Amino acid sequence: MDASHPDFLTGDAVGIQKAAKLLHAGQCVAAPTETVYGLAGNAFNEHAVRSIFAIKSRPYIDPLIVHIHAIEQLTELTRLDDEQLSAVKLLAAEFWPGPLTMVLPKTKAVSGLVTANRDSVAIRQPAHPVMRELLRTSGLFLAAPSANPFGYISPTTAQHVRESLGIRCPHILDGGPCENGVESTIIDLRDPRAPVLLRPGPIGLEQLKDVLHLSVKRPAPASDASLAPGMLERHYSPRTKLSLHTAGSLPATHTGEAKLLLQRPPNADSQHTFWLSESGNLNEVAQNLFSLLRALDADEAIQHIHCEMPPAGPGIADAIRDRLNRASKR
Ligand code: AMP
Ligand code: MG
Numbered sequence: 001m002d003a004s005h006p007d008f009l010t011g012d013a014v015g016i017q018k019a020a021k022l023l024h025a026g027q028c029v030a031a032p033t034e035t036v037y038g039l040a041g042n043a044f045n046e047h048a049v050r051s052i053f054a055i056k057s058r059p060y061i062d063p064l065i066v067h068i069h070a071i072e073q074l075t076e077l078t079r080l081d082d083e084q085l086s087a088v089k090l091l092a093a094e095f096w097p098g099p100l101t102m103v104l105p106k107t108k109a110v111s112g113l114v115t116a117n118r119d120s121v122a123i124r125q126p127a128h129p130v131m132r133e134l135l136r137t138s139g140l141f142l143a144a145p146s147a148n149p150f151g152y153i154s155p156t157t158a159q160h161v162r163e164s165l166g167i168r169c170p171h172i173l174d175g176g177p178c179e180n181g182v183e184s185t186i187i188d189l190r191d192p193r194a195p196v197l198l199r200p201g202p203i204g205l206e207q208l209k210d211v212l213h214l215s216v217k218r219p220a221p222a223s224d225a226s227l228a229p230g231m232l233e234r235h236y237s238p239r240t241k242l243s244l245h246t247a248g249s250l251p252a253t254h255t256g257e258a259k260l261l262l263q264r265p266p267n268a269d270s271q272h273t274f275w276l277s278e279s280g281n282l283n284e285v286a287q288n289l290f291s292l293l294r295a296l297d298a299d300e301a302i303q304h305i306h307c308e309m310p311p312a313g314p315g316i317a318d319a320i321r322d323r324l325n326r327a328s329k330r
Pocket of ligand 2: 145146154
């Protein structure tokens with residue numbers, strides 16, 4: 001391996017075996033999930049968990065999501081009463097494996113380093129076949145926040161990981177571009193009668209309500225922002241200035257400015273007009289969002305991005321609005 005470049009491991013049995021070995025040795029490996037690329041480490045190895053925080057320059061107050069292969073593994077990580085367990089079962093039956101993270105009371109086995117000293121732990125069973133196979137063959141619980149420097153745009157390809165973490169992340173398991181493109185939905189189930197949506201994501205609020213037969217609240221604005229650092233006011237941010245506009249009301253742009261639309265316009269007027277989807281399909285918009293923001297951020301000819309916001313709506317619309325709002329904060 002060339003010591004000046006990260007080592008790309010192929011997302012096949014050989015690459016996954018190598019990655020599993022590195023994880024057992026306490027090293028971190030960037031790995032694909034259906035949401036974004038994660039920087040994975042053995043959640044039960046203190047050295048590995050500290051490395052995750054160090055590589056990302058992530059503050060220890062920001063707890064990590066722990067990824068599991070099978071729902072039966074929950075007993076090792078969480079202690080649930082009957083009501084919590086039935087809520088988990090309902091949601092898992094519908095959405096796991098998939099882009100849903102559940103916050104639950106933790107067992108002593110889970111280190112406070114992983115949970116920012118909270119007595120709860122965030123758990124997800126991811127669906128990406130490469131990540132699933134990595135979890136299965138390693139037999140480990142993998143803590144895996146997004147594989148990017150803290151606060152910057154999340155990575156949706158192996159190349160993004162390499163560009164933004166460089167040699168700080170020496171091993172990258174390549175599983176192609178991520179399908180969802182935005183981070184998982186996070187639901188707090190500590191009180192299963194009053195679940196709270198901590199972060200909107202690919203699974204919408206309405207879907208959660210339908211399965212739980214309960215109202216699911218958004219956190220009160222005054223609540224502790226460190227509860228879910230995805231909730232920090234500024235996050236997912238390009239260095240380039242980003243302004244948001246309601247759909248169809250973008251201003252005329254000048255030299256050095258780019259337009260980022262939800263859908264291909266009938267006649268693209270300049271080389272600085274970009275679109276997140278051909279047809280305006282919001283799942284495609286989410287899939288391409290971080291990738292296009294990164295590309296525009298890297299373009300030195302662009303000093304200001306004007307982006308169209310989707311209207312509030314069901315499904316993934318809230319997650320796109322949430323990420324754009326935070327990305328635009330200075
Ligand atoms: P990411 O950095 O995209 O992996 O996001 C992980 C998110 O899960 C962060 O925003 C965390 O705050 C949130 N999270 C992890 N553990 C907990 C927990 N115990 N309670 C609340 N939120 C959590
Ligand atoms: Mg992140």
